[in-house]
Amino acid sequence: MSAPSRAASYRAVLATPHALRTFSAALVGRLSYGVVFVSLTVALTTATGSYSLAGAAIALFGVGAVAVAPLRAGLIDRYGPRRTLPPMAVAYAGLLAALAVATWRPGASAGWPLLVLTALAGVCSPPLGPVMRTLWSSLLPDAARRQRAFALDTVVEELLFVTGPVVAGLFITIGRPALGVATSAVLVLAGALAMVSSPAAADWPSPAATAPPLRGGRALWEPVLVVGGLGLGLGALGLLVVAFATRHDQVTAVAWIEAALAAGSAVGGIAYGARAWALPRRVQLPLLTLALAAVLVAAGFAPGVVALAVAAALAGLFVAPALTTAYLLVDEAVPAAARTRAGTWVNSAYNAGSSGGTAAVGLLIGRAPLPLCFAVAALPLLLTATAVLVRPGRRRSDEGVEQQIDADAGAEHDDEHLEHTAA
Incomplete structure (x- = not known):
């Protein structure tokens, strides 16, 4: 892989x-x-x-x-x-x-x-x-x-x-x-x-009389959709961690669980960025999101705060790679003069999703068992990732991306040869 x-x-x-x-x-x-x-x-x-x-x-x-x-x-x-x-x-x-x-x-x-x-x-x-x-x-x-x-x-x-x-x-x-x-x-x-x-x-791209229209089609809006689902899930997770720690009479553990999520995300992000991945990014993003959804469902069955911290660290492994992939996809989907707007849509989708996820799960906590609440938090990730994976015409799109990756890999090899020669 x-x-x-x-x-x-x-x-x-x-x-x-x-x-x-x-x-x-x-x-x-x-x-x-x-x-x-x-x-x-x-x-x-x-x-x-x-x-x-x-x-x-x-x-x-x-x-x-x-x-x-x-x-x-x-x-x-x-x-x-x-x-x-x-x-x-x-x-x-x-x-x-x-x-x-x-x-x-x-x-x-x-x-x-x-x-x-x-x-x-x-x-x-x-x-x-x-x-x-x-x-x-x-x-x-x-x-x-x-x-x-x-x-x-x-x-x-x-x-x-x-x-x-x-x-x-x-x-x-x-x-x-x-x-x-x-x-x-x-x-x-x-x-x-x-x-x-x-x-x-x-x-910076030369200023124009008007900013060009933000057109990227599915290549732009699919990452935005998936990141919105990611924000919903992680926003819900933040409040679920508080509820979980409170029910186990260890509210102070919330900080450690959040730290485990951040640490996992840092490790996952650095590891992701340092490797050349064979799968096209349009496939990577929903797969990373599905993996995160699976960890969120499993986290609901954690027997204690230590186990939940471990689950949070595992979940974090997929967070930064998913966000990085989404930013790369929208960056490639639009012309240079529209990149800031494209990246902003990803930011906005995540922030809006995070706020909505926190509000939605807040209505559910106390009315449903916590394992079910964790499963509900994973649902937006599952739905958005599945919608992107199963859409018609994906095979042809992915083949084109794979060809581009091969071209990029060749260019990278040439760059490295030049670097070593200069050194």
């Missing part, structure tokens, strides 16, 4: 001119999103004394971010990151700074101003992840190295969302959750400005 890649080196990816500088800047900015949600939730709750307002504000933040994501991405595809990211980052950072000031001390008004500020922050949030993946595609035209870059990007992004809450926890511990909101503002502004200052940002 697979063979070791002849250039399984992430070091070579990062040694590409301007890659490390641009990627580092993107990570600084993206850390903001790992820090802001916990910080803002606690800051709003502490300042207003209202859990309902905090929950509504965070929901509005998410709705604003997802609903306007295609518009933001379209502006970037049309005008390039150097013209669009700075104003987005400045507006977003300014709104976060205003929220930090408004929630610095208890006694803040629990009215509509905080809700408006939070919703506007979501609307203005710069899509640093999709932009970075578009830059990866420009920096690395070689398919094999681009696979490694996307895998590395996905793994590190997930780790940022593990590290971010820890950083937010430090500010909460000293009694200043609003300082975490302010730090998020600094991070996103510094990261975005550093990204666009990189020479890589200048190598």
Whole structure:
């Protein structure tokens, strides 16, 4: 099914001119999103004394971010990151700074101003992840190295969302959750400005009078569909882990289980990116999703939290590879001038699915046995993966992809020969 890649080196990816500088800047900015949600939730709750307002504000933040994501991405595809990211980052950072000031001390008004500020922050949030993946595609035209870059990007992004809450926890511990909101503002502004200052940002498709239509057919929308199912399943899993640990009187184990999921995802993502896979990506994605669904069903029968942590680690092995594959598929399905929008649709599908999965399984917990709840969480993955696998005309499409993989492998071999000669 697979063979070791002849250039399984992430070091070579990062040694590409301007890659490390641009990627580092993107990570600084993206850390903001790992820090802001916990910080803002606690800051709003502490300042207003209202859990309902905090929950509504965070929901509005998410709705604003997802609903306007295609518009933001379209502006970037049309005008390039150097013209669009700075104003987005400045507006977003300014709104976060205003929220930090408004929630610095208890006694803040629990009215509509905080809700408006939070919703506007979501609307203005710069899509640093999709932009970075578009830059990866420009920096690395070689398919094999681009696979490694996307895998590395996905793994590190997930780790940022593990590290971010820890950083937010430090500010909460000293009694200043609003300082975490302010730090998020600094991070996103510094990261975005550093990204666009990189020479890589200048190598962007020439701006057009209008952004080209986002046309990719099934090659684009199938990965988006599968990732939406993935988000539904993993969003449900997050709440199921809490319910499982609570029923076993080990609520503190939730952090360890989530850490096991993240660790498994990191291992799976790095391993996936370092190998050349024989199966076409359009087949890889649903198979990875089906494997994850099977692990989720089995997790429902875990006898204790240790077993559930092991199941979470196994599930994680398929998460980063599935996301990486989806990003690669949509990147290949559209012209260069539409890559940011294509990647944003994957992001939006995952985020929307995650929120929906959490809400849906929350209605089920307490009304059904936990093993059944885990099975329900796996159902969206099963349905979307099956729908993609069994669609008519797949054989001809896959044969074409296989031919492209063979061509890419030949190109990779030539690149490696040149590298060794230069060395």
